[in-house]
Amino acid sequence: MRIRSFKALRPVPAKVEKIAALPYDVVSTEEARQLAAGNPLSLLHITRAEIAFNPGHNPYADEVYAQAVNAWETLKSSGNLERESSPCLYLYQQQMGEHRQQGLVGLCHVDDYREERIKKHEKTRADKENDRTRLTSAMSANAGPVFLTYRDDAGVSQAIEKAQEQDPLYDFVAPDGIRHTAWRVPAPDAVVQAMLKVPCFYIADGHHRAASAARVGLERRNANPNHRGDEDYNWFLSVMFPASQLKILPYNRLLQHFNGHNADDVLSALAKVGDVVDSGRDTPSKTGEVCFYMGGKWRTLAFHPQEDLDPVGRLDVSRLQDLVLAPLFGVDDPRTAHHIDFVGGIRGNAYLKQQVDAGNASIAFSMYPVSVEELMDIADAGQIMPPKSTWFEPKLRSGLFLHTF
Numbered sequence: 001m002r003i004r005s006f007k008a009l010r011p012v013p014a015k016v017e018k019i020a021a022l023p024y025d026v027v028s029t030e031e032a033r034q035l036a037a038g039n040p041l042s043l044l045h046i047t048r049a050e051i052a053f054n055p056g057h058n059p060y061a062d063e064v065y066a067q068a069v070n071a072w073e074t075l076k077s078s079g080n081l082e083r084e085s086s087p088c089l090y091l092y093q094q095q096m097g098e099h100r101q102q103g104l105v106g107l108c109h110v111d112d113y114r115e116e117r118i119k120k121h122e123k124t125r126a127d128k129e130n131d132r133t134r135l136t137s138a139m140s141a142n143a144g145p146v147f148l149t150y151r152d153d154a155g156v157s158q159a160i161e162k163a164q165e166q167d168p169l170y171d172f173v174a175p176d177g178i179r180h181t182a183w184r185v186p187a188p189d190a191v192v193q194a195m196l197k198v199p200c201f202y203i204a205d206g207h208h209r210a211a212s213a214a215r216v217g218l219e220r221r222n223a224n225p226n227h228r229g230d231e232d233y234n235w236f237l238s239v240m241f242p243a244s245q246l247k248i249l250p251y252n253r254l255l256q257h258f259n260g261h262n263a264d265d266v267l268s269a270l271a272k273v274g275d276v277v278d279s280g281r282d283t284p285s286k287t288g289e290v291c292f293y294m295g296g297k298w299r300t301l302a303f304h305p306q307e308d309l310d311p312v313g314r315l316d317v318s319r320l321q322d323l324v325l326a327p328l329f330g331v332d333d334p335r336t337a338h339h340i341d342f343v344g345g346i347r348g349n350a351y352l353k354q355q356v357d358a359g360n361a362s363i364a365f366s367m368y369p370v371s372v373e374e375l376m377d378i379a380d381a382g383q384i385m386p387p388k389s390t391w392f393e394p395k396l397r398s399g400l401f402l403h404t405f
Helices: 013-019 029-036 062-076 110-114 126-139 154-165 188-195 207-223 263-273 316-329 349-357 372-380
Strands: 009-011 081-083 090-096 099-109 146-150 170-173 179-184 201-205 235-242 251-255 274-277 289-294 297-303 340-344 363-366
Touching: 009 013, 013 170, 062 126, 090 154, 099 110, 099 154, 099 188, 110 207, 110 235, 126 207, 146 207, 154 179, 154 188, 201 207, 201 235, 201 372, 207 235, 251 316, 251 349, 263 274, 263 289, 263 297, 263 316, 289 316, 289 349, 297 316, 349 363
Parallel strands: 146 235
Antiparallel strands: 009 081, 090 099, 090 179, 099 235, 146 201, 170 179, 251 340, 251 363, 274 297, 289 297, 289 363
16 A cells, blocks of 8 residues: 655644544534633534534535634644654554554555545445545645545564653543553654555445545646645545454444334234343344443344345345344435434444433434454445444544645
8 A cells, every 4th residue: 555654734742632522523513612621622613614614504504514624724824733854654543441553644546546545435425525524625635534444464564663762742541531552653764655555445334535536636626737646635644553453333323213114013023033131231242233321221132044135235234234123114215314313433332322211302213333354344345334334433533734735
């Protein structure tokens, strides 16, 4: 894989905690508004610029992008960012409880994305892709990195291991309890060479960011009559993690109503697709199991065996969708159905129970997490996972490193 070091624009250490922010797509507008309140340096003023307007304002309105550019120019001129004097790669470590993962921060090539050496496992939504394309183009920068993974490679690991022998550039604990530490990689050229032996990358998170970066790169290329191929717009900001280090949490489901059925109908229908047990467990113990909560009780559904399923069809999220959500609850398209909510596993199953008990949902489904190996197998097969199949934690912090072009 081709990677490239770059002259990052990055926060001065004293301001990194103020500037760095959660990715734009894991917080709602109101959550972004609350997180950025009283903190004019937060990157959320750029990545979720609609928070500058009254609640309910169209986030895709022209004035929102103008506000984002204004906030971006203000941040650049504030003296709180500094430019590296020479191209660098970085080691970025995150720690959540006992879990720790280390990724390489650098640039990936838009042609590797377009030619599918950077492999996808999800479709993008046109409105979200258009939004990030417009913002990326207006800023001439990647505000947030694409989260990539690759099958572990000893040569890459050896090439970056000396980074931790230096003092870190950043080391702080964010309000959500995640510790973020970053170092410069002392020999970036050696890492670039080592990465050439890695056959492909996989997008773990950030499909819209990757798609928008590739679109902007192509637009700039087509608009430049003197295009050479080495321009910065041909590259986009990424963090690359070895697959063995990653942690995927389940992506759970809440149904707001029974689609005209009653609770007995639901239980009878579920019994036709698997074994239903009053287990009292809120967490599946293995693939092939789904726990569900309704009527004040947790039960377990163990799907009946099915032969000859492809890698996508074997996923629990696929079997739940095909056997339960579509035929029973009328969720024909999870992307557009309005009576289903998707809940990242970081919220915990107590949240699912609370939503049902409060009357905000009629039934909750607690899923067994997809594995990184399953994700890579599906991407290798050129297939697409169902929407909301994976929830990676911890989330990358945007704003630690900014790539401009």
